[in-house]
Amino acid sequence: MYRGYEAVIGIEIHVQLNTNSKIFCADSTQFNAADNENTSPVSVGMPGTLPVINKRAVEFAVKTGLALGCNIRRKSVFARKNYFYPDLPKGYQISQYDQPICENGTITFKVGENSKTVSITRAHLEEDAGKSTHQGDFTMINYNRSGIPLLEVVTGPDMSTPQEAAEYGRTIRQIVRYLGVCDGNLEEGSMRCDCNVSVRKVGDPKLGTRTELKNINSFRFVEKAIEYEIERQIDLVERGEKVIQETRLWDPDKNKTFTMRSKEDAQDYRYFPDPDLLPVVVSEDLISKLKSELPELPLARKARFVSAHGLPEYDAEVLTNEIDLANYYEETAKVCGNYKGASNWIMTELLRELNDNRLEITASPIKPAQLGQLIALIDKGTISGKIAKTVFSEMWKTGKDPEAVVKEKGLVQVSDPAAIEKLVDEVLAANAQQVEDHKSGKKKNLFGFFVGAVMKASKGQANPDLVNQILQKKLNG
Structure with a gap:
């Protein structure tokens, strides 16, 4: 609870699937290739090119959905999500809209000593966009990432603290790494988190206006960005101002979020089924096979x-x-x-x-x-x-x-009682005054001194238990 308010948090995690080739063509997905090396007419959106679905990407999506307790849709459909950025040259992204491959799952994890269960609304397949690098007045585009298969895992608005959100992200990373479907390397962009955050008065059933925190690549930053956004939104509400529905970015150097663009709704994307791709049909046999392979x-x-x-x-x-x-x-x-x-x-x-x-x-x-x-x-x-x-x-x-x-x-432990007794006798004879002090009780904690001396004489090879037993008998018997 924050100053009489509570946060409502949902997360979309983009999981980059660990396939050798892209989702709709044979381009390599190798991370450290030279700029624009892993490209073809399909991945750079040339007119007249046709996509062909990557079977392994579908299998990885189903496997992940099963691990998250999702229902696997036997027939899912790809759609065109229309928008234009320089790193998306077709002017649309191939994604899934109203018929995703996985839906209605749950995931349980620990936050401190408490268990938390979060609903998985859907997990759908889509292609990644390219990457823009801004330098002064110029922007350079690298299309190596364009077309890499993504599984977008979307939760319900079930979390209420930054700690829950961060732990949820860590749990998803753990699971996809256990499954072998993603390497979980946040620094390389293999996983990216979008966090939807809103605030409302405690007890108010109505959800507040949400903002989206885009492309956060660290769970520590997830926690910090949400913490900042909660406080920012409460400050706005307390001042009588409106929270604007928008997409914001996290600046880790300044520890604050800032506006990226106004937030689009589904209708803004003008979704429609992609006419170049047949529906994806998943058989019962494939589901059973993948279920049997789950670790x-x-x-x-x-x-x-x-x-x-x-x-x-x-x-x-x-x-x-x-x-x-x-x-x-x-x-x-x-x-x-x-x-x-x-x-x-x-x-x-x-x-x-x-x-x-x-x-x-x-x-x-x-x-x-x-x-x-x-x-x-x-x-x-x-x-x-x-x-x-x-x-x-x-x-x-x-x-x-x-x-x-x-x-x-020559490090074998000496466990011969006679050999150890000989060492003990030598140590006691060489430290007669300390033996007298120990027996008279003048100095405490001398026993540890004798143990150390015997172990040193044996070059650490004497059995410590036998050393203790024999010393006890000699000194206290």
Whole structure:
């Protein structure tokens, strides 16, 4: 609640589908191609060209719709959405209007400790436009992006806080990455968010005039832009001014939104069915096939990690954030049989190294099976946890298996009671005064000093549990 007002928020997320070719022609979708390299007469809108639908784009749309709990329309229709910008040379965009391929779904996610369910009104296929770059009085157009397949996922006006909106966006990104239909790279424009925001007095059933915040490419910016827009609209209403229905852009440097253009309604686009494209007919067999291919989604996987693996909620949240990380954890745990041990090593040692070296989990020089083997060596008592960190460091540098490192470096843990007792006797004999002080109680916390001294004498290879037991017996027996 904001000063007696509440916000009403809906989001449209444009998901760039991860196909090799564009939605209506064979042009490549490679991101880092030279300007206007991935173009053809179809994607630059030459007269007389005809579009042909990309089957994989349709399959990806259906797969995403199923993951979002949508109904899949057996027969959907492409329409022409008429407007002109330099980066849309045909003068219209091929999209879906009144017969979208997916509709009426829901998605549930966590915001802090609370669950939030948001309705998915529709998810429809369309082509992307090109990209304009403004330099002084000139505008340069790159049509490489023109015609890349998009799935536009549209929510109902179900969110009321910037935090809910940002978390919704993160959840959609998680899901499409789990499905493999989009790489979710916001910096490269693979996902872009349009946020519809309005305010009204608490308890007022009538919706206020909404504004659209266009093309936000960061969930942190989604949160900040909505926060700013809510306050801006309340200020207008409080001053007795009207909120204008318009499209606004977020300026992250100035932390404010500004007007881009007046907001069009559906009638402004003069939609009509595209005469060059047949309706898309999705068979029951295809739906069943794609449904069977759906992976375990993040929320379900997190719940399983908590219930079946006994992990804390926090661990499960971190590990399921990315599908590759969740897969790495499961493979590691399968090898060592120690769920919490696998979680601890991944979340501390491995993620630290990956972050420091700016690497993705898939580029880790330590493979899941190798980390699992390292944890198993600790659990069997072959090496201590302290030695394991030295082994891990060497594995990271060389990519070698843990057993090979332990053998090469002579790092096997000493668990022979007689050998450890000999070390303890030597340490106590060399520190007679400290032994006397400990026994007389003159100085506290000397026990830790003796443990450290024994471990140092053993070059960290003595079994810490045995060291503690033998010292207790010698000093306190």
